[in-house]
Amino acid sequence: xxxxxQSSRYLVKRTGEKVFLECVQDMDHENMFWYRQDPGLGLxxxxxxxxxKMKEKGDIPEGxxxxxxxxxxxxxxxxxxxxxxxxxxxxxxxxxxxxxYEQYFGPGTRLTVT
Amino acid sequence: xxxxxxxxxxxTLSEEAFLxxxxxxxxxxxxxxxxxxxxxxxxxxLLLKATKADDKGSNKGFEATYRKETxxxxxxxxxxxxxxxxxxxxxxxxxxxxxxxxxxxTLSVSx
Numbered sequence: 039x040x041x042x043x044q045s046s047r048y049l050v051k052r053t054g055e056k057v058f059l060e061c062v063q064d065m066d067h068e069n070m071f072w073y074r075q076d077p078g079l080g081l082x083x084x085x086x087x088x089x090x091k092m093k094e095k096g097d098i099p100e101g102x103x104x105x106x107x108x109x110x111x112x113x114x115x116x117x118x119x120x121x122x123x124x125x126x127x128x129x130x131x132x133x134x135x136x137x138x139y140e141q142y143f144g145p146g147t148r149l150t151v152t
Numbered sequence: 153x154x155x156x157x158x159x160x161x162x163x164t165l166s167e168e169a170f171l172x173x174x175x176x177x178x179x180x181x182x183x184x185x186x187x188x189x190x191x192x193x194x195x196x197x198l199l200l201k202a203t204k205a206d207d208k209g210s211n212k213g214f215e216a217t218y219r220k221e222t223x224x225x226x227x228x229x230x231x232x233x234x235x236x237x238x239x240x241x242x243x244x245x246x247x248x249x250x251x252x253x254x255x256x257x258t259l260s261v262s263x
Binding site: 073137142 | 184186188194195196197198201203204241245249250251253254255256
């Protein structure tokens with residue numbers, strides 16, 4: 039089974055702190071993604087990466103950066119956390135099945151910024 | 153641009169009732185279509201998918217048919233259970249890029 043793990047299930051940080059969210063997948067997938075999930079807004083793409091050291095902005099990259107130094111690990115960085123970044127953060131990786139790409143999600147990190 | 157629209161919830165049903173959650177999409181070409189489910193406190197799980205017109209995806213009693221003529225991918229189940237209570241997301245994908253999601257529909261099933 040594909041496994042995507044995230045470093046924390048719950049995280050509480052203060053405004054202005056630098057925050058690191060880690061994601062690891064164990065299936066050698068090339069593509070990895072970070073989404074945030076908010077009530078009434080669904081999932082919105084922050085950043086994605088299709089290879090080591092490669093990254094692409096998603097729909098809402100402002101206030102975030104990412105790092106992918108190894109294929110299995112994709113980190114989301116909040117340079118200076120703000121209260122409007124309180125949200126559920128979901129990491130995913132994807133593989134080609136022969137007919138489509140399928141994404142597999144981690145359990146999510148619920149981040150609260152106070 | 154590409155987009156997904158799904159019916160707003162919440163949907164409240166009694167056990168053994170018939171379920172339909174509507175999903176329509178806008179996309180160029182031939183996207184792959186997915187339904188994901190999110191149980192309370194968990195991440196998203198792939199429920200079913202379809203990759204071309206008239207394909208039917210099915211899993212755990214849920215079904216959805218890729219209808220290109222109506223650009224729809226409605227989720228159905230003949231008899232829901234309390235354990236089906238969750239949030240359901242319709243999504244599309246083209247060429248390996250990130251999924252584009254609908255806003256999700258909350259299903260609540262009571263016994």
